Amino acid sequence: MTTTDDQETGRRPLLPMAGHTAGKRSAVTCHLKCADACFHPVPNTSENAYFRDIASASMTRRSVLWGAVAAGGAIVVGAAVGDALPAAAGGRPGARLAFTPIAPVPASADSFVVPDGYRWSPIIRWGDPLFSARDAFDPNAQTAQLQERQFGYNNDYLDIIEGPLGYSAILVANQEYTNESIMFPPAVTPEQLDEQRRIAIAAHGMSIVQLYRTRKRRPWKYVVGAPLNRRITASTPFTFSGPAAGSALLRTVEDPTGTTVRGTLGNCAGGTTPWGTVLSGEENFNGYFRTAGTSASDLRYGLADRATARGWEAVDPRFDARTPGYENEPHRFGYIVEVDPLDPYSPPVKHTALGRFKHEGANVVIGRTGRAVAYMGDDERFDYLYKFVSTDSYRPGSSKRSRRHNKTLLTAGSLYVARFTGDSAAAEITGTGALPSDGAFDGTGEWIPLVIDGVSHVPGFSTEQVLVDTRLAADVAGATKMDRCEDVEPHPTSGRVYVVCTNNTDRGKAGKEGAVEPNPRTNNRDGHVIEITEAGNDAAATSFGWSILLLCGDPATNTSTYFAGFPADQVSPISCPDNVAFDSTGAMWLATDGAPGVIGYGDGLFKVPLEGPERGRVQQFLSVPAEAETCGPVVRDADEMVYVAVQHPGENGTWAQQHSYFPDYVAPGSLTDGRWGGPRPSVVQVWKA
Template sequence: MSLGPGTPLPLVPVDRSGVRHGSRSYLTCAFRCGNACDHPEPNRSGNPHIADEIARAVGRRSVLRGAAVGGGALVLGVGGSGSLAAAATSPSRNGRGHGHGRGDSLANADFEPVAPNTRDDVVVPRGYESDVVMRWGDPVVAGAPRFDPYRQSVAAAEKQFGFNCDYVGVLPLPGRSAVLVVNHEYTSPTAMFPAGVYEDAERIAIEMANHGMSVVTLEEHRGSWRAERGRRAWRNRRIHDRTEFRLDGPAAGDPRLRTSADRTGRRVLGTFNNCAGGTTPWGTVLSGEENFNQYFGSSGDLDARYADEYARYGISGGTARGWQDVDERFDLTAEPHEPHRFGWVVEVDPYDPSSTPVKHTMLGRFKHEGANVTLSRDGRAVAYMGDDERGDYLYRFVSQERFAGGRGRKARRHNQQLLSKGTLYVARLTGDGTDDDEYDGTGRWIPLCSDRRSFVEGMSVADVLIFTRLAADKVTPTRMDRPEDVEPNPVNGRVYAALTNNSQRGSTFPPDEANPITSSQVRANPAAPLTTASGNRNGYVLELAPRRGDHTDDRFTWELFLVCGDPEAPETHFGGVDKDRVSPISCPDNVAFDSTGNLWVSTDGNALGGNDGVFRVPVDGPDRGRVECFLTVPKGAEACGPLITDRDRNLWVAVQHPGEVDGSSFDSPASTWPHTDDFPRPSVVVNHRR
């Protein structure tokens, strides 16, 4: 489905054979990111690419001698003697590490890995079950009507659980209660609306209200969880397109953030395309605004002052969403500054429904996958972030102030200001260039600006923060293959980055001896033979180790922990473990950790013919790199927001866009999951032992 400027998004099924990127349909590509991969890569800086550094690093290993350049023949040996590889044989910091065993703990449980499949269900190992906690349209705040797809309205959507859930956060409450925080990334009109029922303007307005976030109070019930109702749910709220946000940090109030509706440049309505996120040590939730560019259209010429800036962010005015026809602030001709008010990390206090959410300008503006915070040894907040675009960068923020302990209001107010002052950095990764028989390298965090000073020549602090991509281009960081979730492991102190894929490696980006990984082994379905496809189709997981374990240090080392794909494919690598012991995995997207430090990876766009899923991967010990599939999601769906809670007994997953298969529609669905209706409903599930 190729949607040109001004072409309305369809409600009738679009019959296109095949898939686009792995298991992603044409519909998903259009609705989620506006067909970003069909457009030129916004980063035209010519800065070095991660594939170059990976190639230099792996090329040093003797096992690779004689590997074919450009043929996808990246064959990694087992083990390694470098600092990160050596850590694989040492116990984790708490002395527990990964091990198989019985009981309720998912960290140590023995389970039979779920085999690749195309079932229209959430599939978990024998002895476990999956419970639906919240579905699209379920009531969130008081007065929400019963969901009826034929009687949707803006007023109803503002009180109901939004569409296409993504990030999942679960924060504790007294007793056996918790508060659930969920992103609603994007809308899929073909799946949401029956044909012939809604006028275009009404439909668009309902879609806008289905974006944002939901905060829902939960109670434990018979070993699982369910939504609270009535007076005990007073914390519940729906954050939507008309929710007011406060801009804070050094760029707040800048003239380029001012509009006709907001002369101060400090108040913004709504948050859109919220993808991943993280829970802070002080009990708030961060959420990343990702593919915001697709919501802005134009009624005429664009402001020539921002031609370079618009281009770098993929803003063309040629949207198929039609939002500018419903709300003039999304018309670039009328409001050229409005897009500058999106692409931030937002912070929400789930414990206070009357609080005003914040957009943090100090964390920079780009297509944020999310943000995850750890505390440094000296108590400063360190946030890791990825810019989810082909060829864009990894970022880090280090706060100026230190975390305040205690549970009082004064400490809470102080901690909620930690992301307002500090220093923003971008990453440069380098192969170490020595003949040390290691497939690793070194890296450096390059400062872009503090809250008071710019370190980029010719750019002010506000310039750097509002147009962070352009600032980063000037300091030669490393371009990455779609850096998505970037999270610090609370047990071993290392940082793990999901690099989902780059299907254009070898076409748009030609092969040479520094870029040998230009083809990948894929499958048309789980039973089909492996075939060769161009580009990096299955993705990587990168492991970074801060120097001396200090997250504020500007130096780090890195290692290619997983080269994803089918274990039968020669280019794959799984931390050094025997490939006979691993599950196939393709297109890592989000990561999480259990209390022993195991990595949990969710996928998006499986290029191996099966449904996406969630995988457990030990990062230390003799099983380091042993990928085991714990769960797969229904047909056409993506696995989002993995989270381990309740002493490792619960795995939370957001099942996004079930049934989003080419040719499907509300009236002719490809899925009916969660099988409570005759149409699919994106939902949050919790998985646990029976």
């Protein structure tokens, strides 16, 4: 763990996952992002059978409800536009976003690669000022106060919510976690170390930023001092909603009512609701807290009595839950957060009705009966897939009254967890990825109720207990253990739902569950994608059908791959799928996180048609720089624009020896017009030249 001596000498702390990262990512990312989750025992020790199979849903995703926003203030232009790097010739004439797939890029390449005929530039980077040009970024002179006024670190979920004319927009991005070893020079005093910790607290959370441009299909610039610009940090006040709000399980000495909480942590993926708010998932919150580590709740959530990687407990007692009065502080994280980007003065909300676990994110559709349905994955080995169905119905329209009502939809409803059943004999699921005799991994599933309209349906659990210790309740209910459900995205037109299982190298190990039909490979290093169809094509249904769309990997070296029947020798190699987007043709776009550690290529963004003769054809569109992952894809093919969040470039470097110079690519150590010779997580736009 990080110590003062480690910081002062610039040495890396001991990394428990060093030498054990054949799967998803580097040991540094494991340490900082998920508190070395794979080094510790799997939190799910329940005896649930892996029932074998899954399904899902309906309606549309984004809805732009805001009017044109007046742009004002000084304009900050990102770094110089990066030249598009050549790939194979082409693209199909006349097709928007037509491209020839790029060749896989070696993991060590510190370059952002796009197809021939495209260009790229950052819209905004870590440290760019949001409220005043006087808050300009200087990595040698950062303070917590400055960071609260600058774009945060390690952006993940992303959306670009455009105004009606297409010349103004709001960018919303999560800031998931920090890497102090490459953000700061080594601390030389305890006081400097504590200030770096406070800066890191301010670098977490979310950023909301207004954009403008002069023409459609052209790059955006962001506006310093715009009225809707906002930073939400690990110290921002939040309100609890739902049945657990006010519960004794949420009360602390700082909040004796259990109704408010400071901050949001580990904000991973998310979603934009049909009523125009943004949801964010609090994922790896356990790594921020030191606890007694003895309760069933602590053990199930990976909380332990050990010093944290960042040492925030040294500057804020709430991060040491052994401190009298703060025992419940970890219960106050692990929720879906809702933020209104159109109202910078509205307090963000944590929705207890959607349960507490390592939320990757949440995506909302409207079912046939008008109720809002949110799909959610718990990003942990052998954990579960969930959905929430609102009690009240959605009111269409953009009036203030309708919007005010719709913003309450996630406060009350029913919470379910998925149980999958396969339709092939167990002996045919060999763990190798070989298809069973019926030619598909598929079957049926059911949504098991945990809470129905605010009433617990789990024996021995009150409603509050279900919503605070959701994992324990789902264990009792008998949910199917999955290979790390990350993004769960409803298709905007087909009514299907896509569940991304990023990987699980523990499947099939001694004492752990082996292959089952919805998770058919042991040592699942490359991950897979499941396609769900809800009964009656209604998102609020309680049963579904499912099939596996993709078994990811590099077909050149892995014979267990499957691409919906498309010839494996004609696809781009893909590993560790993470985030999902859709374009106007209905094609799926997959962002990856962890390919360098598995197939040796950089992470990227891939297009996958879902219909017709090219169904399952994976085509790589872009590749991100050394040691980075691709996050939060937004695809606007009608506008000929693609957006991604580039997270943790140069993750394995140090202050003295940086491993990436993305996105500015200026001389190491220099600082010119806000550009710095070191990595800066950024939001990037790609457009057709």
